[in-house]
Amino acid sequence: MENPQKKLACLLAVLAVSAPLGAQTSDKLMEGINEYREALADGNPSELVAAEGEELWKLKRGPKNATLEKCDLGLGPGVIKGASAQMPRFFKDTGKVQDLETRLMTCMETLQGIDPKEVVNARWLKGEKEKMAALVAYIVTESNGHKVKVDLNNPAMKKMYDMGKLAFYYRTGPMDFSCATCHGDQGKRIRMQELPDLRTHEGAIAGWGSWPAYRVSNGQFWTMQHRLNDCYRQQRTAEPIYGSDVTIALSVYLAGKANGGKVVTPGIKR
Amino acid sequence: MKKISTLAVLLLALPSAWAAGEDTYAEFKAMMDRSFKTTGIAPKHRMYQLDFQKACSQEEQPAKAEIARIEAEQMKTIRYPADGKYFGDWKQGEKIALSGRGLTWTDKTPHDNGGGCYNCHQMSRHEVSYGTIGPSLLEYATVRGTNEESIKYTWGKIYNAKAFNACSNMPRNGDAEILTEQQMKHLMAFLFDPASPVNKK
Numbered sequence: 001m002e003n004p005q006k007k008l009a010c011l012l013a014v015l016a017v018s019a020p021l022g023a024q025t026s027d028k029l030m031e032g033i034n035e036y037r038e039a040l041a042d043g044n045p046s047e048l049v050a051a052e053g054e055e056l057w058k059l060k061r062g063p064k065n066a067t068l069e070k071c072d073l074g075l076g077p078g079v080i081k082g083a084s085a086q087m088p089r090f091f092k093d094t095g096k097v098q099d100l101e102t103r104l105m106t107c108m109e110t111l112q113g114i115d116p117k118e119v120v121n122a123r124w125l126k127g128e129k130e131k132m133a134a135l136v137a138y139i140v141t142e143s144n145g146h147k148v149k150v151d152l153n154n155p156a157m158k159k160m161y162d163m164g165k166l167a168f169y170y171r172t173g174p175m176d177f178s179c180a181t182c183h184g185d186q187g188k189r190i191r192m193q194e195l196p197d198l199r200t201h202e203g204a205i206a207g208w209g210s211w212p213a214y215r216v217s218n219g220q221f222w223t224m225q226h227r228l229n230d231c232y233r234q235q236r237t238a239e240p241i242y243g244s245d246v247t248i249a250l251s252v253y254l255a256g257k258a259n260g261g262k263v264v265t266p267g268i269k270r
Numbered sequence: 271m272k273k274i275s276t277l278a279v280l281l282l283a284l285p286s287a288w289a290a291g292e293d294t295y296a297e298f299k300a301m302m303d304r305s306f307k308t309t310g311i312a313p314k315h316r317m318y319q320l321d322f323q324k325a326c327s328q329e330e331q332p333a334k335a336e337i338a339r340i341e342a343e344q345m346k347t348i349r350y351p352a353d354g355k356y357f358g359d360w361k362q363g364e365k366i367a368l369s370g371r372g373l374t375w376t377d378k379t380p381h382d383n384g385g386g387c388y389n390c391h392q393m394s395r396h397e398v399s400y401g402t403i404g405p406s407l408l409e410y411a412t413v414r415g416t417n418e419e420s421i422k423y424t425w426g427k428i429y430n431a432k433a434f435n436a437c438s439n440m441p442r443n444g445d446a447e448i449l450t451e452q453q454m455k456h457l458m459a460f461l462f463d464p465a466s467p468v469n470k471k
Contacts, residue, residue, distance in 0.1 A: 174448060177439075240305055
């Protein structure tokens with residue numbers, strides 16, 4: 001974390017793709033600012049990633065050489081519109097509450113024969129995780145403007161909500177932090193980064209409802225699993241396993257708090 | 271970490287104020303157990319709570335008696351400088367206050383950490399990138415005074431913030447071995463030295 005000017009310079013250096021790293025002269029800065037404006041005028045930078053995802057959705061892949069077009073995200077096979085705004089949800093076929101990413105792993109396994117381990121064990125933004133991010137970008141774009149609608153009357157969902165709440169307040173590790181240390185109060189920030197109060201509906205919709213997102217500071221598209229992983233890193237805990245139940249439980253908790261609020265996905269972040 | 275022996279405490283009975291039932295809690299612990307793994311310098315046993323961490327893992331503060339018990343216990347952990355010297359070099363202290371690095375699974379060693387003080391505190395007028403989880407420490411020496419009581423209190427607060435506020439959001443820099451004694455001395459100088467930017471108008 002650094003001071004705002006450095007942060008801006010760094011952000012612009014990343015945006016001005018052609019500019020060498022550490023380009024901080026005012027000329028380069030202006031160049032960067034202009035390119036930044038252009039980039040935003042062109043629309044959400046996630047569009048490129050989403051376009052890749054759409055291709056992947058329709059591409060025959062894996063040992064079974066099949067597409068994902070029959071994948072059921074909860075609204076019936078192949079229905080994408082509005083699907084991610086209603087996730088996590090309980091799926092009868094797996095008997096589990098799944099978020100978008102774990103559900104996609106199920107589809108990849110059953111339809112295409114791709115071993116979920118290939119996603120779980122890949123590094124962020126590499127291999128099958130890179131493909132996952134693209135698929136996610138495509139799918140969440142189709143929920144932009146929809147309302148968060150997760151069903152907490154379902155007993156399995158209710159249970160995950162309760163677990164998620166326990167996880168949210170769970171203090172541990174060498175710094176004694178929990179999610180609530182950083183997201184349990186109104187109007188707080190770490191250095192210059194504003195922290196949503198995720199205990200409240202307003203905070204949860206601002207936080208949960210704007211993810212997955214494109215991160216301008218590093219030019220990367222991050223899924224919700226990636227976001228949660230990095231928060232646990234800052235919390236100084238051990239590493240949560242990709243798609244593990246604690247990540248689903250926290251997602252149900254956040255989505256439950258955000259219920260009824262408007263989804264803006266993919267988001268654009270610092 | 272020296273506190274591993276305390277892991278056993280995790281099996282203690284739940285505080286009676288716990289919102290969720292015993293069954294849910296047992297299930298929750300099992301879920302946590304299977305959801306995390308060791309990566310780099312961040313071992314899985316970081317997920318096992320110390321006694322007070324557990325008491326402070328609720329929406330509400332623990333009961334008054336519990337708070338008093340925790341604070342008394344944490345107070346006993348504080349080690350004051352053996353040589354009686356509380357102050358190092360404020361310039362080094364400033365660097366430690368600015369650095370938020372350390373103890374994540376992407377860090378190489380658990381022994382080279384920043385204090386991350388600026389993550390949570392305003393500390394000088396010239397550094398505008400400061401967090402607000404903790405109170406402003408601007409002009410600390412003037413506000414708190416430079417008598418022995420104030421100096422010992424501040425050392426103790428940096429060493430183990432929980433001794434003064436059981437469920438404080440501030441880490442236990444000394445007790446949890448985040449910072450060395452020498453680093454804490456530098457931070458003390460940063461807070462108290464009249465030449466330090468903390469105390470500049």
